[in-house]
Amino acid sequence: MRRAMNVVPGKGARFFLALIPFVLIAFLYVTGSAERRAVNPNDKLLPPVSEMATTVTRLATEPDKRSGTLVLWADTAASLQRLGLGLGFAAAIGLGFGLLLGMLPTASAGLGPLVAVLSMIPPMAILPVLFIVFGLGELSKVMLIVIGITPFLMRDLAMTVGAIPREQMIKAQTLGASTWQTTLRVALPQTFPRLLEALRLSLGPAFLFLISAEAIAAENGLGYRIFLVRRYLAMDTILPYVAWITLIAYVLDFALARLARWGFPWAYVQEAR
Template identity: 80%
Template sequence: MRRAINIVPGSGTRILLALLPFLLIACLYVVVSAERRAANPGDKLLPPIAEMATSMDRLATEPDRRSGDLTLWSDTTASLQRLFIGLGAAAAIGLVLGLTLGLLPVASAGLSPLVAVISMVPPMAILPVLFIILGLGELSKVVLIVIGIAPFLVRDLAMTVAAIPSEQIVKAQTLGASTWQVMLRVALPQAMPRLIEAMRLSLGPAFLFLISAEAIAAESGLGYRIFLVRRYLAMDVILPYVAWITLIAYVLDWLLARIARRGFPWAYAQEARR
């Protein structure tokens, strides 16, 4: 008897299996939405898909009366700008400190406990502190993203570098490599694939911190728009915005995965054989 663990679906079957849950969720939503509207024509909780499509078309194509901008695209641009700056800064901090802590015992002994403690601080708890110290502008929102994910990146990369076989470090030094050369030629290439994977795992928390900061103090952005229209129970805007955020996060995750596999194919050689 063929065991389930040995059944590997083909590419076409994979696509069908991946689409099936989304189709089921969409069908369930259509049915429940229609039932709620039949019972109460003024129901706003689950608007029909056509109504949400109309609202998104208006936000994407009609200029805002106050600013003249296309609302959806201006919100998306503002949020992505904050997200990319925050992710970039966090990745740089994570890479530098991760290599240092993972490779230098002295640095690890002195800084690892501090990084561990900082990583346990709930970022949302210090959001008011950031607003007080840095103001309500862009800097506080970016710093929240950095504080939220940089400690995780640092610890993850430090453990990755520390797990490099000692034989590689010894061989590099035997061939005359300095500390900098060991860091750049031995540790860095092996840390980069893990950095990209860690950033993929950090996308969800990064969006959480971004939306939270925008909801409290912003004049544009995806989180700002969601919390602006919630007072009107505008679910025809809120639900599509949530779906749009999810789609953006998925696309970024997909792009990072492609970058990792194109840039460091050796790190995924075992996975490719499956």
């Protein structure tokens, strides 16, 4: 008997199956928008797709009267800069401490509990503290992303290093490798693929911290724009911005996945079988 758990769709079928939910969501939205507008022509909750397209075109192609910038692209550039800095610093710190905790039992015993405790602190709870300490400028927004995802990266990478077969460590030492050489030649190469995967998992929280910080104290950015126009119930701007943020996050996730498989194909050998 053929079981459903053993049915593997081909590439064409996978594309079709993936497309169905998006088509259904679009259909439900268009239908709901039309029904609400039929009842109330001034309804703002579900604006028609044509209205959102007009708003996006204006934000992307017409300079803002106050600042003279193309609002959509200026907001995107500001948010991506903050996100990139936050992810970059978090990755560097997480990789360094992950290797330290994973390679040195003494460091793990001394710093492991502290990192575990830090990872339990809700980053949003200390946002006011960050604004007080670092001010309302760019640094506080970047630091929220760093503080929010770095402890997770530390713990995840430390566990990755700890899961490396002990035989590899022993062989390296037998060949005369020092702790530093073993870290660089054995642990580090096997940690990079997991770092990229961990960054993929951190994209969602990183965007959450970014949008939250921009909503409270910023003069530009995707989160700033959403919370600026919410008072006017401008769903024709809010919904496209949410979709744009989602698309950016998906593209970044896809790029990190491709980078991991291109740079470290040996780590995905079993997936290819």
